[in-house]
Amino acid sequence: MKNKRFLFLLSVFGLMTMTTDGENPPAKTVFAQYMKQAQTFADNFPREKAYLHFDNTSYYVGDTIWFKAYVTLAEKQMFSQISRPLYVELVDQTGHIADKQIIKLTQGEGNGQLVLPQSMLSGYYEVRAYTRWMLAFNEPQYFSRTFPIYQLSNSDKLERSITTYELNPSMENRPLETKEKLSVRFFPEGGQLVEGVTSQVAFKAESKNEGNIELSGTIYTKGGTAITSFETLHDGMGCFEYTPSAQPAVAKVDFQGKKYEFTLPQALPNGYVLSTVNNAGALLVKVSCNTATPQDTLAVFISHQGRPYVHQLISCRADAPQEFILPTRKLPAGVLQVSLINRAGNTLCERFVFANPRAPLQLSAEGLKEVYAPYAPIRCELQVRNAKGEPISGDVSVSIRDGIRSDYLEYDNNIFTDLLLTSDLKGYIHQPGYYFASPSPQKQMELDILLMVHGWRKYDISQAISTAPFIPLQLPEAQLVLNGQVKSTILKNKLKDIALSVIVKKDDQFITGGTVTDENGRFTIPVEDFEGTTEAVIQTRKVGKERNKDASILIDRNFSPAPRAYGYKELHPEWKDLTHWQQKAENFDSLYMDSIRKVEGLYVLDEVEIKSKRRQGSNMATKINEKSIDAYYDVRRSVDLLRDNGKIVTTIPELMEKLSPQFDWNRSNNELTYRQKPICYIMDNHILSETETQMMLTEVDGLASIIISKGTGGIDDDIIQNTKISEVSDSTGVDISQLDKYSVFYLVPLPRRDVLNKSQSAALGTRQTVIQGYTRALEYYSPAYPTRELYMDKVDKRRTLYWNPSVRTDANGKARIECYNNQYSTPLIIQAETMSKDGQIGSMTFETNGVD
Structure with a gap:
């Protein structure tokens, strides 16, 4: 759809009121009109999805996150031409945006990178991506992925160290997923319980300290009579059958030696229950009600990404539940929304189901070895075929990484699981590939439960068939x-x-x-x-x-979505134990060292040094340390945000008053305190004098950030040594012998800003700001070692050995890839992803460990 026509439709489109021949048109006419209106809505307001393929699964401070962006139409899995700019944000653990890039899309594709400065804090960071049009609806949709970013390690050991910071609570923008020691939540199928009508009830059990847990228990009536038992099936989720009465039942469980009780949702005195059975390529839909429910004609709509494909009229009685069967092969692949609608256009019940896709593209890699020696060449041939075995030419994003030094999660997210499943669900989905590995009736049941627990109304059919015009919250961007x-x-x-x-x-x-x-x-x-x-x-x-x-x-320009809660597994990733991989690499090392000792002229190499470059042991646990940081603020971003909303900010005290409740400005004596302590200001590795402090307090436009520390550990010895004793006594007003009495403000100026000698303040009627354009895509550098013996003393600790967002396959569907290993012996992990111009997707994760 052309952008001009799309914008025109946005400005003038309003859903027409339904015209009828009488005051009470037949139900068939009403629902046929709703079907037509929803189709028109889907035509005029197509949605987008974004997916990012990354070069790795975790990073260290100082690394670069490389990514390929795929932006598609949500409904058709075709590359979108609606939006040109794609916004990619790096969001820290507290929910603050640490970095933001704008990627220029070409026919729905783009690539870029996030450079992680060595000055950043370690932690669990979220990368999210969205177009402005993705935020136009009441329930915004965006891509999200969480990565651990570890502290730098100076040794060759696999030290995955993340520091936890006891930050000021006012820093926290990110909500918590659960605050309870044990939480059991219940999700009736279709969204509600009705007295006397048997329903399936899904549940999810979570612990504050363990995340999803295995649990079993018993359902009792209010009077204490046992009704049924229940237990989790997978990832803390399960389901049970339940016939509710007027008094809600109680679930009783034992957990870690304590007894807990949870009350099930209250059942409605009358109403409908929607249930589905999805099996063997057919979808059975059933609608039930009780005797107190007034008889009416309803309709079941089955929709995909907001577009209804089928609707079926239903007139059920308590003694005659209504049901029908629909072959899923006639429906689009992915998440389907089953909605029960009344004549007024209200959604009474709703349920998500999954339609399995046709066979995806097949990706394979040939010519690989099990383990690669240090600096050895890596050569392989990538092959892309369709389900019929026919070669497919196109672009493939490819990552090759060190199998031992990169974190590995089985059944991880990929372009297939994201575009077809997780992007339509609420919350973090752990190991989504699990539901599609070795399909079985058990997996189908677990997937059904997942959809009951994490399903949500992202596509509101009531809005699509409403007589009121739809006003998007954002407009699509054809250019920046x-x-x-x-x-x-x-x-x-x-x-x-x-x-x-x-x-x-x-x-x-x-x-x-x-x-x-x-x-x-x-x-x-x-x-x-x-x-x-x-x-x-x-x-x-x-x-x-x-x-x-x-x-x-x-x-x-401040339209970023609100931070979401982290799932427990995102903050406590359970990487695959690679001990057997490491053992193979070490055995290979022994043979490799024996072989190079036999080569003439290589005795000059320091054998001890070579060994020191190889991994010594496996430290997979995250180390937890504490630092003195209490809060940190991106001054440039914070000032721009406030000014973008019409707030006047010209000085540091004005800014800090708006950012932190711990900051106090006593205007009667101009005294500034933080946590009821006087403030010690540090910049350029020394304590500022009183004159410098007064000058800095007015230079909010010249600062990049403020880092606030607490305790005696907040000031390094070098800073004390760089601060002259005479300055301390005569001009700073800071008693270095009692630093614990101060809150410490580290002031970080913007690059090339001499803030102590030149005023940076904006005059009234003017606006100093930073305009952000597109991010220039850099090229990944992969060193070559054509004669590896010449490079045996070269330090090369790359974990990503090869990254290319656009590897082109030829007419035979093949592409040849060449790169070189790092300084370690290691097996490889190769991930390749692609989407063809006609919407076929393919993903491959290949481990060389086990290659014959």
Whole structure:
């Protein structure tokens, strides 16, 4: 669909009211009209999905996260042409955005990287990706993946160390998944229980300290009579059959020596129960009710990604439940939404089911060895075929990584599981590939339970058939622009016909431009041709007059989704035990060392040094340490966010008042405290004097970040030594002998900003900011060792040995890949993913360990 037509439809489209010949049209006519309206809605508001393929599964501080982006139409699994910019964010454990990149999509594809600076904190970071159009609906959809980012290790041991920080609670933006020691939640099939109607009830058992747990228990009536027993089947989830009465039943369990009771949901006195059986390529749908339910004609709609494909009229009685069978081969693959709708267009019950896809593309790799020697060449041939065995030409994203030094999770997420399953479910899904490995009736049951527990109404059919017009929360972006609005600083009135001059610094040159606000005070600045981040100054003035000081420049760029809760397994990953892989590598090392000792001229190599480069032991546990950091703030991002919303921020005290409740500014004596302690300011590795402090407090536009520390560990000995004793006594006002009486503020200036000698504050009526353009995709560097004996003393600890977001297969569906190993003996893990132009997807994760 062309973007111009799409935008036109967005501006004028409103779902028509239903026309009928009488006041009470036949149910068949009502639901046929709903079907038509929902189809029209799906035609005019197609949704998008994003998936990122990464080069690795975990990273260290100082690494680079490489990724390939696939942006598709949610309904058809075809590359989307709706959006050009894709926003990729790195979100820290507290829920704050640590980095943000904008990827320029070409026909739905793009690639980029997130560089992890060595100054960042270790932790569990979320990478999420979305287009603006993905956030246009009431329930936003975006890609999300969590990675451990470990501290740097100076040894060759596999030290996976993450520091936990006892941060100020005000730092926490990310909600918690569960706060209870034991939580058992119940999910009636279809969404509700009805008195006297037998239902399937799914449940999920979680522990605060263990995550999903195995559990069993018994369901009792309110009076204490046992009804049925229950137990988990997989990943803390299970289900049981239950016929509710007016008084809700009670589930009783024993957990870690204690008894717990949980009350089941209250049953409705009348209503409907929706149930499904999905098996052998057929979907059985059943609707039941009790004798107190008024008789009515309803309809079951079966939809995929918001588009209804089938609807069936239902008129059930207590003594005559209604059911029908539908072959799933006639339906699209992936998550299907089964909705029970009444004549008023209200959704009464809802259930997710899964339709298995046709055979995906087949990816294979040939020519690989079981273990590779240090610096050895790696050569393989990648083959892509369709289900008929026919070769497929196209682009494949490929990662080859060190099998021992990279974390490995069986049944991990991939393009198949994400686009077809997890992107339509709520919450973190652990090892989604498990549900598709070795298909069986047991796996089908477990997948059904997963859909009952994690299913949610992402596609609201009631909205699609409503008579009210749909107003998107965001508009699609065919190109990258900066939208904004000018309002008066005091009265907050919209200022029309205000001229804006824009000065942008790019490549040591200044580019100027201008625009004028419309009748609503809005303006647009095109940035499609910009790359990276660019310093900019925007100045306002009334046309024909001097600069307008009474003006606030608001920029519309803060549309990131709210942080989600982490699943327990995301913070406690259970990587595969690779001890047997390591043993094979060590055995290979012995043979390898014997072989190179026989080669003339290689005795000069230091055998001890070579051994020190190999992995010594396996330390798979995360070490937990504590530091003195209490809070940290991205000043540039925080200031821009506040100013984008019309808040005036010109000094550090003004900023800190808005960011932290622990910060206090006593305006009567201008005293500043944090946690009721005076503040010691540090910058450039020394304690600031009182003069420097007063100067810095007004330089909010020159700072990159503020890190707040507590305790005596907050100040390094080097800082004390760099601070002259005379300065301490005469000008800083800080008693170094009693540092525990202070809160320590580390002030980090922006690059190339001499904040102590030049004012960076913005004048009224102007706006200093950073304009972000597209991220330039870098090329992954893979070193070559054509004569490996010459490189035996070269340090090469790469865990990702090869990354290419676009490997092109030829007419025979083949592509040859060549790279070199690092300094260790290791097996390999190869992951390749692809999506063809006609929507066929394929994914392969191949382990060389076990290759004959």
